[in-house]
Amino acid sequence: AAGVIQSPRHLIKEKRETATLKCYPIPRHDTVYWYQQGPGQDPQFLISFYEKMQSDKGSIPDRFSAQQFSDYHSELNMSSLELGDSALYFCASSSPGQGKGYTFGSGTRLTVV
């Protein structure tokens, strides 16, 4: 079965650079969520989109922005990167009626040096 696809799997950036992470949800899933998981930490909810509109906002820094496109894929844009942004970034998707037990992708590991 198709899963949530995230790209790239690994990304290394320098401080103050920008990064763009991509997420392709499971076909027919209309909702996308972004999470950040620091080393040894629990995942922290960043932001979600439903039908291409922002739905809920968590602890997303102002330096980050995201959007969902017409094909339902989503991109997380991160600017002025800091060392503390080094983390695993997960995307998840769900469909109506799934009861919020959504499916996570394998994540993008961002390292800021």
Added chain:
Amino acid sequence: AQSVTQLGSHVSVSEGALVLLRCNYSSSVPPYLFWYVQYPNQGLQLLLKYTTGATLVKGINGFEAEFKKSETSFHLTKPSAHMSDAAEYFCAVSEGSGGGADGLTFGKGTHLIIQP
């Protein structure tokens, strides 16, 4: 606001023994509750979830959890541990009755160690 507390950052059991991972939550509305498992360098895999209805929920890999409203708990159990169960386990809560795509609030995680 909602929160999740997982008792014990590390739990060690012998292979074949009972696994019990504790989770307590707080929520201002009836919650949806989840358990996820994470293997090293991998994503989060849903083990089971409680939304409404039967309070004893069965999941994958022989795991089950029971929603106890009076105790605000959702402990995860498995009768007999297997070496392949060694992983990080996260309990999570979401506002059940809320519409929209609200995010999950995760606990700090419990690292399950299986002793041979």
